[in-house]
């Protein structure tokens with residue numbers, strides 16, 4: 156029998172059933188959902204590649220278009236769903252996956268119009284791969300009195316999905332041909348960088364992250380499966396994520412953790428300050444060593460570390476912050492990196508950390524509210540879910556959110572790419588433009604664009 160509950164307070168019942176399966180590729184499982192669950196899937200893999208989740212179908216959606224209360228709204232709906240609907244302890248915890256927009260006050264019409272300010276879902280079929288074991292769960296959330304027929308149907312669908320994923324050969328993930336590439340609002344971006352740097356020099360704010368966007372056009376629709384597959388191939392050392400909504404998918408390979416909560420231990424990281432990789436190991440080391448000593452980049456980095464430390468000091472004890480950043484070297488770029496950890500001292504939830512931390516000065520600026528309002532005014536675009544929290548939480552309240560950078564929104568035969576950089580007093584528009592070019596590279600390579608413009 157599936158685990159089930161009913162409760163007087165809630166009319167909803169949450170039915171789950173988990174089986175362990177041998178040999179199941181996450182990509183193949185995602186792709187098995189191409190026919191029936193397109194537009195309702197997600198993909199997540201942590202940086203260490205020790206935890207992969209794929210969700211197909213929507214058993215239940217939690218979303219809102221709220222501003223200030225959007226985090227607590229999702230948190231309380233999730234708590235209620237877990238507490239009143241899911242009473243029995245289950246072997247593999249159901250996972251709520253989704254994300255928040257960067258700035259709910261940005262109302263500029265854009266490619267993001269169908270994405271609410273918060274969008275989360277419990278999937279109908281959930282694959283979890285952990286410690287080399289794979290589990291597939293069915294989730295069914297309903298107010299029907301008798302669900303046995305519907306649940307039996309889901310079992311049949313689950314078996315069919317697993318069968319397809321195990322026996323069908325993965326399609327050849329040939330990319331559609333790139334036929335167009337457009338820098339969007341390039342002049343506005345360059346002007347914004349100049350203007351905002353002047354505001355910083357005038358001590359109006361300390362730091363602001365300004366971004367820009369590219370639009371790619373393909374000769375045919377770019378499928379989500381192809382995009383996810385190629386992202387995994389290109390960026391093995393980052394978090395991989397994909398969140399489908401209707402006919403679009405926000406996806407990427409981000410190196411940046413926002414926050415992870417596990418058994419009362421909380422982890423975050425300051426990641427800001429960048430330089431390209433060298434052409435050979437000697438140049439690479441030189442670039443890295445210079446980055447570690449560079450005033451402008453150390454300045455960018457320090458605002459982030461200070462802000463995360465302040466949040467951790469409020470909610471955690473035993474806060475550990477290394478006194479100096481180290482280098483994080485990934486395929487196209489090297490960053491200044493400071494891991495930060497602590498032990499939860501009260502009962503703050505993962506969503507409270509997300510609210511307190513988003514956006515850090517690695518994506519917003521310092522002071523936070525001023526920076527976000529400058530971004531809204533001067534970028535003249537809508538970041539949507541770019542640079543915003545994306546991740547998951549389980550029924551125990553453990554989970555992880557990454558920052559949705561090095562990312563793109565896939566929209567049939569178009570892809571919108573985003574990249575930005577932290578401005579401080581020493582910034583120049585030429586260098587910042589160049590930095591965004593380096594940050595676009597992984598997504599361009601993934602999608603088949605020309606990296607050299």
Ligand SMILES: C=C(O[C@H]1C=CC=C(C(=O)O)[C@@H]1O)C(=O)O
Nearest residue numbers: 427428429517560574575576577
């Ligand atoms: C805003 C982005 O990167 C942030 C993360 C790392 C380094 C950054 C920088 O050096 O400017 C940015 O703060 C982006 O990739 O779009």
Ligand SMILES: [Mg+2]
Nearest residue numbers: 428429576577
């Ligand atoms: Mg930078």
